Amino acid sequence: SPSAPRNDVRMRYVILSFFLGFFALIWLNQNYQEHEYSRYRKMLRYSGFWPQAAEAWEWLNSNTTGNNIAYVGRPVPFPLYGENFKNNVYYVSVNKIDPAKLEYYAGSHYHWGRDFLELHRNIKEKGNYRGDADYNVWLGNLARRKIEYLFVYSLHQTKDIIFPMEEGWAKANPDKFSLVFSNDIVRIYKLVIARSDSDEAILKNVIASPSLRSGSQ
Numbered sequence: 001s002p003s004a005p006r007n008d009v010r011m012r013y014v015i016l017s018f019f020l021g022f023f024a025l026i027w028l029n030q031n032y033q034e035h036e037y038s039r040y041r042k043m044l045r046y047s048g049f050w051p052q053a054a055e056a057w058e059w060l061n062s063n064t065t066g067n068n069i070a071y072v073g074r075p076v077p078f079p080l081y082g083e084n085f086k087n088n089v090y091y092v093s094v095n096k097i098d099p100a101k102l103e104y105y106a107g108s109h110y111h112w113g114r115d116f117l118e119l120h121r122n123i124k125e126k127g128n129y130r131g132d133a134d135y136n137v138w139l140g141n142l143a144r145r146k147i148e149y150l151f152v153y154s155l156h157q158t159k160d161i162i163f164p165m166e167e168g169w170a171k172a173n174p175d176k177f178s179l180v181f182s183n184d185i186v187r188i189y190k191l192v193i194a195r196s197d198s199d200e201a202i203l204k205n206v207i208a209s210p211s212l213r214s215g216s217q
Contacts, residue, residue, distance in 0.1 A: 053079075053153070056186035060151065063180070068146050072166050073153030080151055090145055094133040094165065098141045105129050116157035124165075135169050139176070142191065150177065150189040161185060 057079040093100040112119035170177035181188035
């Protein structure tokens with residue numbers, strides 16, 4: 001019938017369009033992966049990202065190959081995973097409850113107002129998820145998760161640049177934390193924790209949550 005050739009041509013266009021679209025998506029994905037971190041810096045004018053953070057993200061991506069990363073300071077973990085999600089990223093608890101899920105802190109109470117410093121102080125109160133902070137317990141939590149890099153943001157929404165307690169701990173212990181990147185709002189430390197007998201003792205004293213003891217993350 002006369003419509004048969006038209007249908008054949010139309011089908012060829014559909015098949016051709018499908019393959020062109022398929023290969024275009026592959027190219028776009030590869031292009032995104034190759035330039036993702038350089039674009040964080042190039043698109044600062046439009047994205048709203050912090051220039052110093054974008055610089056730190058690019059450094060971390062260039063210097064990791066599938067590492068365990070601990071972060072603290074701001075709730076922005078996504079760029080730390082690296083290209084193709086090569087890294088593992090964790091918030092590591094500063095107390096004996098790890099992972100630090102809010103439902104594990106019975107009786108905790110949180111409140112805040114316009115001043116974010118009030119919030120930062122509140123979450124460190126006894127019984128809250130950053131309360132009862134202990135350097136040795138935190139060190140044990142890092143060791144148990146086999147953390148290799150510590151990524152520290154300065155605190156979010158504060159008038160002055162203030163870093164969380166982990167920055168002070170790391171800075172005070174250069175035998176275990178080597179500063180490998182620094183700018184106004186980010187510090188990156190490489191952990192040099194040796195699995196000595198004392199470290200093993202720290203690990204044994206860490207009280208993990210029931211879910212972690214059963215093997216879940």
